[in-house]
Amino acid sequence: MSETRAWRTVLEHIESRLIEGALHPGDRLPGERALSAELGVGRSSVREALRVLEVLGLIRTQAGSGPNAGAIIIATPGGGMSALMRLQVAASxxxxxxxxxxxxxxxxxxxxxxxxxxxxxxxxxxxxxxxxxxxxxxxxxxxxxxxxxxxxxxxxxxxxxxxxxxxxxxxxxxxxxxxxxxxxxxxxxxxxxxxxxxxxxxxxxxxxxxxxxxxxxxxxxxxxxxxxxxxxxxxxxxx
Amino acid sequence: MSETRAWRTVLEHIESRLIEGALHPGDRLPGERALSAELGVGRSSVREALRVLEVLGLIRTQAGSGPNAGAIIIATPGGGMSALMRLQVAASxxxxxxxxxxxxxxxxxxxxxxxxxxxxxxxxxxxxxxxxxxxxxxxxxxxxxxxxxxxxxxxxxxxxxxxxxxxxxxxxxxxxxxxxxxxxxxxxxxxxxxxxxxxxxxxxxxxxxxxxxxxxxxxxxxxxxxxxxxxxxxxxxxx
DNA sequence: CGACCAGTGTGGTCTGACCACACGTGCTAG
DNA sequence: CTAGCACGTGTGGTCAGACCACACTGGTCG
Missing domain, CATH: 1.20.120.530 (GntR ligand-binding domain-like)
Structure with missing residues (x-):
């Protein structure tokens, strides 16, 4: 099913993880390539979603990590995603x-x-x-x-x-x-x-x-x- | 300039256009490919910037336009950055x-x-x-x-x-x-x-x-x- | 004159490919 | 044995090219 708005699926996935408390501040997300494969979308879409999360202050990206850890750090706690953010993301x-x-x-x-x-x-x-x-x-x-x-x-x-x-x-x-x-x-x-x-x-x-x-x-x-x-x-x- | 954060240059470009009043609600931005060429960045970076603007409610994208019009519509007036500030405030x-x-x-x-x-x-x-x-x-x-x-x-x-x-x-x-x-x-x-x-x-x-x-x-x-x-x-x- | 149908350009997406950098490893020099 | 450094590896950051579905245009055919 070719979902238009593929980046939304990424956003919703991470968002639900945040809400259900599976992700804590300091945790690292899977790499962009891993997320891409896991969710069945292209890396471009993953990046667009991550960019949104970064601007929203929920995520911090840092380049060039070692082989052990992922690549991205959650900056805000699980309950932090405000209603406005979720709405803004989903509004259209x-x-x-x-x-x-x-x-x-x-x-x-x-x-x-x-x-x-x-x-x-x-x-x-x-x-x-x-x-x-x-x-x-x-x-x-x-x-x-x-x-x-x-x-x-x-x-x-x-x-x-x-x-x-x-x-x-x-x-x-x-x-x-x-x-x-x-x-x-x-x-x-x-x-x-x-x-x-x-x-x-x-x-x-x-x-x-x-x-x-x-x-x-x-x-x-x-x-x-x-x-x-x-x-x-x-x-x-x-x- | 700093080659990292290419999408930021796109963001700043459109942002400054918004602030200086060169863009009014209803205006259409150049196409993604045009912006890409105009600013000397890849289309991926342009898309990441547009995605941010869209989530911030400053822009609306619609697919499949005719050749006459551009591709994207500005949704908010010159007071543009207030949207981002509202976001930050509501985050708490x-x-x-x-x-x-x-x-x-x-x-x-x-x-x-x-x-x-x-x-x-x-x-x-x-x-x-x-x-x-x-x-x-x-x-x-x-x-x-x-x-x-x-x-x-x-x-x-x-x-x-x-x-x-x-x-x-x-x-x-x-x-x-x-x-x-x-x-x-x-x-x-x-x-x-x-x-x-x-x-x-x-x-x-x-x-x-x-x-x-x-x-x-x-x-x-x-x-x-x-x-x-x-x-x-x-x-x-x-x- | 109206209905239809290709042509064209757009955003949306995916893939593959580079680059610079950070990290771990392991070799080398002391 | 230890300190130091070079190398390989994997990451995010970026770009280029390709395809798709859709909307609009403009012509053609009835």
């Missing part, structure tokens, strides 16, 4: 429907909680400044479709950050590339994406307004409709 | 409160959706077998606290898997170590963790029963109470 591989459904759940909850917190306690100040700035930036008529979507993704991320929930923020940041992927693909197939972006802008402001008005149920509903509506509209044109 | 663990709040949101939604799907359509069979088996396994009186909590974590994960949502499953799997961490710490401080585990078992069965009864609101509420209740009980003993 998730089914679009699952990404959308998760966004619906998480973002609706975030919007509702922001509204509730803003209405309940004035002690904890909620900073919607970043969201406001992105809202204004999206009004620029000179934006390309891709640039608009990048700002759109940042806007949704800004709301998550405003909630202060690091897990949700990290999750959405991890999903971002996957989100922008299907969003861009969908928008490109629309006849006039400017009309759609106009509607999206309005919905964005509606969400923020509902949050500011401390109307939790409205914030939840608007967020839900915003995401599901866009997804429904663009997926029509996918075929 | 999340606040327990954030993990719990996210669990409340995600697992309640999962339980509700399972109940709805089970009631609505019999076409898509929902497999609760894994959850049932874990439920039975948790009844064993010979379990240690740690073993019980491991089964508990697997049970909650099994529900997510039953929903079929890969994103949620991956997220919860990523949070698992953090979950078991605070759970074990909390349970260890209880005088008689067996009494607590007895209650948890009952709540588990109540959740599954609600799902089987296609009672979505009950499934949601029971899940919410189960998680928040446990967290509230154990956090009392944290100080």
């Amino acid at each position: 591989g998730f089914p679009v429907a699952d990404i959308v459904r998760t966004r619906l759940i998480l973002e609706s909850a975030v919007a509702g909680e922001l509204a509730e917190r803003l209405g309940r306690e004035a002690s904890e100040p909620i900073d919607l400044g970043a969201a406001d700035r992105l809202l204004d930036a999206m009004d620029s008529p000179a934006l390309s479709a891709a640039e608009f979507l990048a700002l759109d993704a940042e806007f949704h991320l800004a709301l998550a950050e405003a909630s202060g929930n690091q897990v949700i923020t990290a999750t959405m940041a991890g999903l971002r590339s996957g989100i922008e992927g299907y969003a861009l693909e969908g928008l490109a197939h629309l006849d006039d994406w400017r009309a759609t972006s106009q509607r999206l802008r309005g919905e964005h402001r509606g969400i923020v307004a509902a949050i500011r008005a401390a109307d939790a149920s409205s914030a939840r509903a608007r967020t839900h409709d915003h995401i599901s509506g866009y997804y429904a509209e663009t997926s029509i044109h996918h075929h | 663990g999340f606040p327990v409160a954030d993990i719990v709040r996210t669990r409340l949101i995600l697992e309640s939604a999962v339980a509700g959706e399972l109940a709805e799907r089970l009631g609505r359509e019999a076409s898509e069979p929902i497999d609760l077998g894994a959850a049932d088996r874990l439920l039975d396994a948790m009844d064993s009186p010979a379990l240690s606290a740690a073993e019980f909590l491991a089964l508990d974590a697997e049970f909650h994960l099994a529900l997510a898997e039953a929903s079929g949502n890969q994103v949620i499953t991956a997220t919860m799997a990523g949070l698992r170590s953090g979950i078991e961490g605070y759970a074990l710490e909390g349970l260890a401080h209880l005088d008689d963790w067996r009494a607590t585990s007895q209650r948890l078992r009952g709540e588990h069965r109540g959740i599954v029963a609600a799902i089987r009864a296609a009672d979505a609101s009950s499934a949601r509420a029971r899940t919410h109470d189960h998680i928040s209740g446990y967290y509230a009980e154990t956090s009392i003993h944290h100080h």
